[in-house]
Amino acid sequence: MARKYFGTDGVRGRVGVAPITPDFVMRLGYAAGKTLVAREKLAAGQHPAVLIGKDTRVSGYMLEAALEAGFAAAGVNVILAGPIPTPAVAYLTRALRLQAGVVLSASHNPYYDNGIKFFSAAGSKLPDAVEEEIEAHLDEPMGCAESSLLGRAKRIDDAAGRYIEFCKSTFPGDLDLRGLKIALDCAHGAAYHIAPKVFHELGAEIVSVGVQPDGMNINDGVGATVPASIREAVLKHGADLGISLDGDGDRLLMCDRAGELYDGDKLLYVIARSLKDEGRLPGVVGTLMSNLGFEHAIKRLGADFVRAKVGDRYVLEQLIEHGYRIGGENSGHIICLDRHTTGDGIVSALQVLASLRLRSETLAQACSDLVFYPQRLINVRMKNGFDWRSDTGISAAIEVAERELGDSGRVLLRASGTEPLLRVLVEGRDAELVEQLGRQIASAVSSAFE
Incomplete structure (x- = not known):
């Protein structure tokens, strides 16, 4: 069943434009309730x-009130946690034995966007069937429970403190971060008052960036989607490494003292090596966008590698299906399933740091045998509803490319979920060949519309 409002990560859009309006969010709260x-x-x-x-967007105040009203009208009690990272909501929902958790955030998007995503009582994203049930209620008129059955609301004052202690508990008790100088970029987002305390209380000297939210500066020139920010902070302050989070704290990027950046694939590899040392690495889940060099490196560790569709919910599905412990996206969404039920930037960073401590390595040393293959990603605009899989010209171009690349490369065509674009990805050992084949496929796609 096609969903009308829910995407791969909840409902998201520009504030004041449907569906991110106060009336819709109230109806969404009522339907979910x-x-x-x-x-x-x-x-x-x-x-x-x-x-x-919620994160630190100014629209969070308005949408929080609307969501609270909708839930209360349906007879659901509400606990307000204030600004905390998305993974903190997942953790607290589970720890407090609640029936669901809701996050108001648009993650790495600008402040004028916002979104609503849900967690189940188990601290995982809602199954498709539940989201479809909520959507069915959205098509019904909004009502209101009788007064004796209305829900109540209260605030939890120690949400941040509870989550800080949880994060610290995922770091080995016999290790600390003393002697490390860490530059930490919180994107003026939900982790601004949490992440610095976690790493400081474990012993590190912290240089903080992006910890002064004003409601409109979230992700503005800072955070995991602006790598130059953490690189500049590391080099300016002579830090041993840098940690960069996105606006809602579930995405991670790291930087070494030389200014080299480490994405989700590289950081997953660092964690995987430690699990291999412990005999706990049957396999790793990546996505369709994970670098082929990363896949080959995981297989050299003697582990299996599975590719999920893009989106951390699909990574989690594959982790559960195969019984693996770690997986993630090269964008920096990393799930350490033996530590948390969802992607968590702070927890993932702690697992990387634990691995470096245990092996007495730097990030550069930990990734020294990880060789990424050249990639070429070309976005080609296409008509809505075009069935590119049935086009013989596109199929022929893909076949030629796959034959040229052999076992040392791959071709991926993927339609964008938000724009009328076909994303053409070619990857292989030879950069010139990759560029050539990428352009040939993109040309075939463009010709299909002429």
């Missing part, structure tokens, strides 16, 4: 309870 009430089947007088967290 009705779904919870129907599914939980609690005893008379009991109410399901949800946790609501």
